[in-house]
Amino acid sequence: MKILMLTPYAPYPPNSGARIRQWEQIKYLSLRHELTLVCFAFSKEEFGYRKMLEKFCKQAVFVRHPFTAPLPHLSASDKSPWPIMTFSMLEMRETLKKLREQNFDIVIIDFIFMAQYHDIFSCGVILQEHNIESNLFKQYASLPDVAEKTIMGVKKDRTFWKATWMFMTAYENKVWRQFPLRFTVSTKDKEELDRRCPSGRTVIIENGVNTRDKSLLEYRNSRKILFMGTMNYYPNIEAVFYLVKTIMPLIWGRDQTVTLCIAGMNPPKEIRDLASDPRIEIAGTPDDMREIAGQCCLTVVPLRLGGGTRIKILDAFAMGLPVISTSLGCEGLEVADGKHIVIRDDPQAFAESVLQVISDPLRAESLRMSGRKLVEDRYDWTKILGQMEHELLNFAETSKELQINPA
Numbered sequence: 001m002k003i004l005m006l007t008p009y010a011p012y013p014p015n016s017g018a019r020i021r022q023w024e025q026i027k028y029l030s031l032r033h034e035l036t037l038v039c040f041a042f043s044k045e046e047f048g049y050r051k052m053l054e055k056f057c058k059q060a061v062f063v064r065h066p067f068t069a070p071l072p073h074l075s076a077s078d079k080s081p082w083p084i085m086t087f088s089m090l091e092m093r094e095t096l097k098k099l100r101e102q103n104f105d106i107v108i109i110d111f112i113f114m115a116q117y118h119d120i121f122s123c124g125v126i127l128q129e130h131n132i133e134s135n136l137f138k139q140y141a142s143l144p145d146v147a148e149k150t151i152m153g154v155k156k157d158r159t160f161w162k163a164t165w166m167f168m169t170a171y172e173n174k175v176w177r178q179f180p181l182r183f184t185v186s187t188k189d190k191e192e193l194d195r196r197c198p199s200g201r202t203v204i205i206e207n208g209v210n211t212r213d214k215s216l217l218e219y220r221n222s223r224k225i226l227f228m229g230t231m232n233y234y235p236n237i238e239a240v241f242y243l244v245k246t247i248m249p250l251i252w253g254r255d256q257t258v259t260l261c262i263a264g265m266n267p268p269k270e271i272r273d274l275a276s277d278p279r280i281e282i283a284g285t286p287d288d289m290r291e292i293a294g295q296c297c298l299t300v301v302p303l304r305l306g307g308g309t310r311i312k313i314l315d316a317f318a319m320g321l322p323v324i325s326t327s328l329g330c331e332g333l334e335v336a337d338g339k340h341i342v343i344r345d346d347p348q349a350f351a352e353s354v355l356q357v358i359s360d361p362l363r364a365e366s367l368r369m370s371g372r373k374l375v376e377d378r379y380d381w382t383k384i385l386g387q388m389e390h391e392l393l394n395f396a397e398t399s400k401e402l403q404i405n406p407a
Helices: 017-030 090-102 111-118 135-140 160-175 189-194 234-252 268-277 287-292 311-319 349-361 361-377 381-404
Strands: 004-008 034-043 057-062 106-110 124-128 182-186 199-204 223-229 259-263 280-284 296-303 321-323
Touching: 004 017, 004 090, 004 111, 004 234, 017 057, 017 106, 017 311, 017 381, 034 090, 057 090, 090 111, 090 182, 106 111, 106 381, 111 124, 111 160, 124 311, 124 381, 135 160, 135 234, 182 189, 182 381, 189 199, 189 287, 199 268, 223 287, 223 311, 234 259, 234 268, 234 296, 268 280, 296 311, 296 349, 311 321, 311 361, 321 349, 349 361
Parallel strands: 004 034, 004 106, 034 057, 106 124, 124 182, 182 199, 223 259, 223 296, 259 280, 296 321
Antiparallel strands: none
16 A cells, blocks of 8 residues: 555654654554655754654655744634644645645544644545543643643643633544544543544554563662653653652652652753752653663653553563553553552552562562563554554555545
8 A cells, every 4th residue: 555644743763652653653554555754843853864764664754844832822713723723834735735646545644733634635534643632631721720830832821721622622523523534542532532423433553562672671679760751741741740749758758768760852941950859860861761761670650641541651561660550640551450550549559559569579570570461462563553554454445445436
């Protein structure tokens, strides 16, 4: 097949959950099909990624985005919510019009932020949703002190985030039905999408991990715990401050020797400043997360905001790091509390579980082995992307028949 993949940003380097998913899809599909990638570039540096992407893609087309940060505004006259307008560029539209002459069999649009370009193509077009974006805005609107928070590069009051949530919900309801096939990453997201959009099909293509390339790390009898995640993503920022301000004092009240490593791309100044405490290390954007993970005894996922599913948990399982998480942190993953993972929502119980796993090598080893087996059996990318390819082939064939024999 000839496939075009449209993403809002470069899917390389694979240093965030969404980029990891995109990168694995690119590698898998390019082995069997002719793949063209189109994305926005937000800096000159990103144009340098094209060489790496073209090792797999027939071509990688980058369109320069004029902004380094979103410029949100709300107006009743706007046809689309501001997050959609942020990615609505004439140059992108003209680029895609030229590319459609290549007669692609299918187009995969990644994130609803790029859905406004679907009308350019006459072939089958698929929307891939990593989250239900309106749900994130709803969560932001419910934050008690949201006006003081920098989210997506801006500080706005509750009214703004509530309006964004409502506008995005209405936009999703309108746009989803324009796609006869949609991909989600979890059952929860599929159920909501189907409830709000009964037309077409929604298929779950779960997040995964490359277990063949990620070998099990040796057990590390250290007292360093790890938080990993994209650090300019607000749910991760909120989780870090909840961890540092609420959970870590409970841990340190029992054991001052426990240290915390925060690792992930693009940590803002407020995160970097946490390193003023000698018990906290900020790893920034690591070249190899395995080197950092190899120094730690477990990983924590104290998320209280977010959607989709967490690739960071699957990565931890693959590396053999025990995981302590909130219920929301592991939402959407088929994990059992006490077997694959420890799930605690109360901060005191969360802190106690961290200390228990640190002090009990047998329990840590049981979690390590169960987590590794789970990702090998269920969440390996090869199995997941094989299912995705099957859906793509069927959809391309059906779309071709419809073009030949329209109703």
